[in-house]
Amino acid sequence: MEFDANRPIWLQVMNALETDIITGRRKPGEKLPGGRDLALRFEINPNTAARVYQELEKTGLCETRRGMGTFVTGDETVIASARNDFIRQTVKNFLQRMAQLGETPQSAARMILREEE
Amino acid sequence: MEFDANRPIWLQVMNALETDIITGRRKPGEKLPGGRDLALRFEINPNTAARVYQELEKTGLCETRRGMGTFVTGDETVIASARNDFIRQTVKNFLQRMAQLGETPQSAARMILREEE
DNA sequence: CTTAGTGTACTGTGCATATAGTACACTAAT
Protein backbone atom coordinates (compact mmCIF):
# COMPACT_ATOMS: atom_id res chain seq x y z
CA MET A 1 0.00 0.00 0.00
CA GLU A 2 1.25 3.44 -0.90
CA PHE A 3 0.72 6.27 1.54
CA ASP A 4 -0.20 9.88 0.95
CA ALA A 5 2.73 11.78 2.45
CA ASN A 6 0.39 14.55 3.55
CA ARG A 7 -1.78 12.50 5.91
CA PRO A 8 -0.79 10.42 8.97
CA ILE A 9 -0.09 6.79 8.13
CA TRP A 10 -2.15 5.49 11.05
CA LEU A 11 -5.18 7.36 9.62
CA GLN A 12 -4.73 5.86 6.17
CA VAL A 13 -4.39 2.32 7.51
CA MET A 14 -7.38 2.90 9.78
CA ASN A 15 -9.47 4.00 6.80
CA ALA A 16 -8.42 0.90 4.88
CA LEU A 17 -9.61 -1.34 7.73
CA GLU A 18 -12.84 0.64 8.10
CA THR A 19 -13.51 0.13 4.41
CA ASP A 20 -12.91 -3.61 4.75
CA ILE A 21 -15.36 -3.79 7.62
CA ILE A 22 -18.22 -1.74 6.20
CA THR A 23 -18.06 -3.53 2.88
CA GLY A 24 -18.11 -6.94 4.56
CA ARG A 25 -14.64 -7.99 3.46
CA ARG A 26 -14.11 -8.36 7.23
CA LYS A 27 -17.06 -10.06 8.88
CA PRO A 28 -18.67 -9.14 12.22
CA GLY A 29 -16.80 -10.81 15.08
CA GLU A 30 -13.84 -11.67 12.86
CA LYS A 31 -10.40 -11.42 14.39
CA LEU A 32 -8.20 -8.73 12.89
CA PRO A 33 -4.42 -9.12 12.46
CA GLY A 34 -2.35 -8.60 15.61
CA GLY A 35 -0.45 -5.37 16.00
CA ARG A 36 2.90 -6.82 14.97
CA ASP A 37 1.30 -8.68 12.07
CA LEU A 38 -0.45 -5.55 10.89
CA ALA A 39 2.87 -3.72 11.01
CA LEU A 40 4.44 -6.32 8.72
CA ARG A 41 1.56 -6.33 6.22
CA PHE A 42 1.48 -2.57 5.82
CA GLU A 43 5.21 -2.13 6.32
CA ILE A 44 4.76 0.28 9.19
CA ASN A 45 6.10 0.51 12.72
CA PRO A 46 4.42 -1.64 15.41
CA ASN A 47 3.78 1.51 17.42
CA THR A 48 1.94 3.04 14.47
CA ALA A 49 -0.03 -0.19 14.05
CA ALA A 50 -1.03 -0.09 17.70
CA ARG A 51 -2.35 3.41 17.24
CA VAL A 52 -4.47 2.23 14.30
CA TYR A 53 -6.41 -0.10 16.59
CA GLN A 54 -6.59 2.43 19.41
CA GLU A 55 -8.20 4.95 17.08
CA LEU A 56 -10.33 2.38 15.29
CA GLU A 57 -11.80 1.21 18.58
CA LYS A 58 -13.08 4.74 19.24
CA THR A 59 -15.32 4.45 16.17
CA GLY A 60 -17.02 1.37 17.60
CA LEU A 61 -16.23 -0.72 14.54
CA CYS A 62 -13.93 -3.02 16.50
CA GLU A 63 -13.23 -4.16 20.04
CA THR A 64 -9.85 -4.85 21.58
CA ARG A 65 -9.41 -7.56 24.22
CA ARG A 66 -6.04 -7.55 25.96
CA GLY A 67 -4.04 -10.68 25.32
CA MET A 68 -6.51 -11.87 22.70
CA GLY A 69 -6.48 -9.33 19.92
CA THR A 70 -8.78 -6.92 18.12
CA PHE A 71 -12.08 -8.07 16.63
CA VAL A 72 -14.64 -6.60 14.26
CA THR A 73 -17.71 -5.58 16.28
CA GLY A 74 -20.52 -8.11 16.35
CA ASP A 75 -23.11 -5.33 16.24
CA GLU A 76 -24.19 -5.26 12.61
CA THR A 77 -26.32 -2.15 13.06
CA VAL A 78 -23.15 -0.22 13.96
CA ILE A 79 -21.54 -1.42 10.74
CA ALA A 80 -24.56 -0.64 8.60
CA SER A 81 -24.90 2.86 10.00
CA ALA A 82 -21.17 3.48 9.54
CA ARG A 83 -21.48 2.43 5.91
CA ASN A 84 -24.36 4.86 5.45
CA ASP A 85 -22.40 7.68 7.04
CA PHE A 86 -19.36 6.99 4.87
CA ILE A 87 -21.30 7.02 1.63
CA ARG A 88 -23.31 10.09 2.58
CA GLN A 89 -20.14 11.95 3.54
CA THR A 90 -18.33 10.93 0.36
CA VAL A 91 -21.16 12.19 -1.83
CA LYS A 92 -21.46 15.40 0.16
CA ASN A 93 -17.73 16.13 -0.06
CA PHE A 94 -17.74 15.42 -3.77
CA LEU A 95 -20.62 17.77 -4.45
CA GLN A 96 -19.06 20.50 -2.32
CA ARG A 97 -15.79 20.20 -4.20
CA MET A 98 -17.52 20.21 -7.56
CA ALA A 99 -19.56 23.26 -6.53
CA GLN A 100 -16.30 25.04 -5.66
CA LEU A 101 -15.10 24.20 -9.15
CA GLY A 102 -18.25 25.70 -10.62
CA GLU A 103 -20.10 22.50 -11.47
CA THR A 104 -23.69 21.59 -10.60
CA PRO A 105 -24.90 18.20 -9.33
CA GLN A 106 -26.46 17.68 -12.76
CA SER A 107 -23.23 18.30 -14.63
CA ALA A 108 -21.36 16.16 -12.10
CA ALA A 109 -23.74 13.25 -12.62
CA ARG A 110 -23.38 13.65 -16.37
CA MET A 111 -19.59 13.43 -16.14
CA ILE A 112 -19.80 10.27 -14.05
CA LEU A 113 -22.04 8.50 -16.53
CA ARG A 114 -19.97 9.68 -19.48
CA GLU A 115 -16.90 7.97 -17.95
CA GLU A 116 -18.64 4.68 -18.65
CA GLU A 117 -18.89 5.01 -22.41
CA MET B 1 -11.26 29.51 7.19
CA GLU B 2 -11.13 26.32 9.20
CA PHE B 3 -8.30 23.90 8.67
CA ASP B 4 -8.23 20.12 8.60
CA ALA B 5 -5.79 19.22 11.38
CA ASN B 6 -4.58 16.23 9.40
CA ARG B 7 -3.21 18.11 6.39
CA PRO B 8 -0.56 20.84 6.22
CA ILE B 9 -2.03 24.33 6.42
CA TRP B 10 0.10 25.59 3.55
CA LEU B 11 -1.45 22.89 1.33
CA GLN B 12 -4.99 23.83 2.28
CA VAL B 13 -4.41 27.52 1.65
CA MET B 14 -2.70 26.69 -1.63
CA ASN B 15 -5.70 24.64 -2.71
CA ALA B 16 -8.01 27.53 -1.83
CA LEU B 17 -6.02 29.90 -4.04
CA GLU B 18 -5.85 27.34 -6.85
CA THR B 19 -9.62 27.04 -6.71
CA ASP B 20 -10.00 30.81 -6.90
CA ILE B 21 -7.75 30.92 -9.96
CA ILE B 22 -9.21 28.08 -11.97
CA THR B 23 -12.77 29.27 -11.36
CA GLY B 24 -11.94 32.80 -12.46
CA ARG B 25 -12.52 34.42 -9.08
CA ARG B 26 -8.90 35.52 -9.51
CA LYS B 27 -8.26 36.78 -13.03
CA PRO B 28 -5.18 36.09 -15.19
CA GLY B 29 -2.41 38.58 -14.38
CA GLU B 30 -4.17 39.72 -11.20
CA LYS B 31 -1.99 40.52 -8.22
CA LEU B 32 -2.40 38.18 -5.27
CA PRO B 33 -2.17 39.36 -1.64
CA GLY B 34 1.37 39.86 -0.33
CA GLY B 35 2.81 37.26 2.00
CA ARG B 36 2.15 39.23 5.18
CA ASP B 37 -1.33 40.15 3.97
CA LEU B 38 -2.13 36.55 3.15
CA ALA B 39 -0.98 35.58 6.64
CA LEU B 40 -3.43 38.04 8.18
CA ARG B 41 -6.39 36.97 6.02
CA PHE B 42 -5.98 33.28 6.73
CA GLU B 43 -4.69 33.81 10.26
CA ILE B 44 -1.51 31.87 9.62
CA ASN B 45 2.18 32.51 10.10
CA PRO B 46 3.99 34.66 7.51
CA ASN B 47 6.46 31.83 7.01
CA THR B 48 3.60 29.47 6.21
CA ALA B 49 2.12 32.05 3.83
CA ALA B 50 5.47 32.35 2.06
CA ARG B 51 5.52 28.63 1.54
CA VAL B 52 2.06 28.76 -0.02
CA TYR B 53 3.36 30.95 -2.84
CA GLN B 54 6.57 28.97 -3.20
CA GLU B 55 4.58 25.79 -3.75
CA LEU B 56 1.90 27.46 -5.82
CA GLU B 57 4.50 28.83 -8.22
CA LYS B 58 5.65 25.28 -8.95
CA THR B 59 2.22 24.51 -10.41
CA GLY B 60 2.60 27.33 -12.95
CA LEU B 61 -0.64 28.98 -11.86
CA CYS B 62 1.18 32.03 -10.54
CA GLU B 63 4.46 33.88 -10.92
CA THR B 64 6.44 35.58 -8.18
CA ARG B 65 8.46 38.72 -8.85
CA ARG B 66 10.76 39.77 -6.05
CA GLY B 67 9.87 43.13 -4.58
CA MET B 68 6.63 43.25 -6.54
CA GLY B 69 4.54 40.35 -5.37
CA THR B 70 2.89 37.23 -6.70
CA PHE B 71 0.57 37.33 -9.72
CA VAL B 72 -1.88 34.93 -11.36
CA THR B 73 -0.34 33.61 -14.57
CA GLY B 74 -1.34 35.41 -17.73
CA ASP B 75 -1.38 32.15 -19.67
CA GLU B 76 -5.04 31.22 -19.86
CA THR B 77 -4.34 27.85 -21.42
CA VAL B 78 -2.46 26.84 -18.25
CA ILE B 79 -5.47 27.80 -16.18
CA ALA B 80 -7.94 26.01 -18.42
CA SER B 81 -5.90 22.83 -18.44
CA ALA B 82 -5.48 22.99 -14.67
CA ARG B 83 -9.24 23.31 -14.31
CA ASN B 84 -9.71 20.26 -16.50
CA ASP B 85 -7.20 18.26 -14.48
CA PHE B 86 -8.82 19.23 -11.19
CA ILE B 87 -12.30 18.21 -12.27
CA ARG B 88 -11.11 14.99 -13.86
CA GLN B 89 -9.16 14.09 -10.73
CA THR B 90 -12.06 14.91 -8.44
CA VAL B 91 -14.45 12.70 -10.40
CA LYS B 92 -11.90 9.90 -10.59
CA ASN B 93 -11.20 9.97 -6.86
CA PHE B 94 -14.91 10.00 -6.10
CA LEU B 95 -15.61 6.98 -8.28
CA GLN B 96 -12.65 5.08 -6.83
CA ARG B 97 -13.85 5.75 -3.29
CA MET B 98 -17.41 4.77 -4.14
CA ALA B 99 -16.16 1.59 -5.79
CA GLN B 100 -14.27 0.75 -2.60
CA LEU B 101 -17.54 1.20 -0.74
CA GLY B 102 -19.25 -1.18 -3.13
CA GLU B 103 -21.15 1.35 -5.25
CA THR B 104 -21.25 1.59 -9.04
CA PRO B 105 -21.04 4.80 -11.11
CA GLN B 106 -24.74 4.36 -11.85
CA SER B 107 -25.73 4.15 -8.19
CA ALA B 108 -23.41 7.05 -7.41
CA ALA B 109 -25.05 9.22 -10.06
CA ARG B 110 -28.47 8.25 -8.73
CA MET B 111 -27.51 9.34 -5.21
CA ILE B 112 -26.28 12.70 -6.48
CA LEU B 113 -29.50 13.46 -8.32
CA ARG B 114 -31.61 12.27 -5.43
CA GLU B 115 -29.92 14.85 -3.18
CA GLU B 116 -31.67 17.50 -5.22
CA GLU B 117 -35.26 16.50 -4.51
C1' DC C 1 16.73 59.85 -1.29
C1' DT C 2 13.12 58.05 1.45
C1' DT C 3 9.39 55.23 2.21
C1' DA C 4 6.13 51.47 1.88
C1' DG C 5 5.29 47.11 0.21
C1' DT C 6 7.25 43.12 -1.00
C1' DG C 7 10.05 38.48 -1.35
C1' DT C 8 13.58 36.00 1.00
C1' DA C 9 16.51 34.00 4.54
C1' DC C 10 17.71 33.01 8.79
C1' DT C 11 17.33 31.39 14.24
C1' DG C 12 14.79 29.18 17.68
C1' DT C 13 10.76 26.75 19.89
C1' DG C 14 7.01 23.40 20.37
C1' DC C 15 4.31 19.73 18.70
C1' DA C 16 2.83 15.59 16.09
C1' DT C 17 4.34 11.84 13.39
C1' DA C 18 7.00 7.82 12.47
C1' DT C 19 10.59 5.17 13.42
C1' DA C 20 13.64 1.52 16.43
C1' DG C 21 14.10 -0.99 20.35
C1' DT C 22 12.97 -2.95 24.84
C1' DA C 23 10.12 -4.56 28.41
C1' DC C 24 6.05 -6.18 30.80
C1' DA C 25 1.31 -8.20 31.41
C1' DC C 26 -2.51 -10.82 29.86
C1' DT C 27 -4.76 -15.00 27.43
C1' DA C 28 -5.22 -19.44 25.46
C1' DA C 29 -3.26 -23.68 24.22
C1' DT C 30 0.11 -27.24 25.05
Place this chain on the structure above:
DNA sequence: ATTAGTGTACTATATGCACAGTACACTAAG
Protein backbone atom coordinates in the same frame (compact mmCIF):
# COMPACT_ATOMS: atom_id res chain seq x y z
C1' DA D 1 4.51 -24.66 34.03
C1' DT D 2 5.73 -23.34 29.53
C1' DT D 3 5.02 -21.22 25.25
C1' DA D 4 3.21 -18.34 21.55
C1' DG D 5 0.50 -14.63 20.45
C1' DT D 6 -1.17 -10.59 21.97
C1' DG D 7 -2.00 -5.61 23.98
C1' DT D 8 0.40 -2.10 26.37
C1' DA D 9 3.92 1.09 27.99
C1' DC D 10 8.01 3.03 27.98
C1' DT D 11 12.75 5.50 26.03
C1' DA D 12 15.01 7.60 22.31
C1' DT D 13 15.83 9.61 17.65
C1' DA D 14 14.65 11.97 13.33
C1' DT D 15 11.65 14.63 10.49
C1' DG D 16 8.07 17.88 9.03
C1' DC D 17 4.89 21.45 10.31
C1' DA D 18 3.68 25.78 12.37
C1' DC D 19 4.78 29.26 14.99
C1' DA D 20 7.47 33.90 16.72
C1' DG D 21 10.80 37.02 15.73
C1' DT D 22 14.41 39.37 13.19
C1' DA D 23 16.94 40.90 9.34
C1' DC D 24 18.08 41.93 4.60
C1' DA D 25 17.26 42.89 -0.43
C1' DC D 26 14.49 44.32 -4.18
C1' DT D 27 10.87 47.41 -6.51
C1' DA D 28 7.95 51.23 -7.31
C1' DA D 29 6.22 55.58 -5.93
C1' DG D 30 6.57 59.91 -3.51
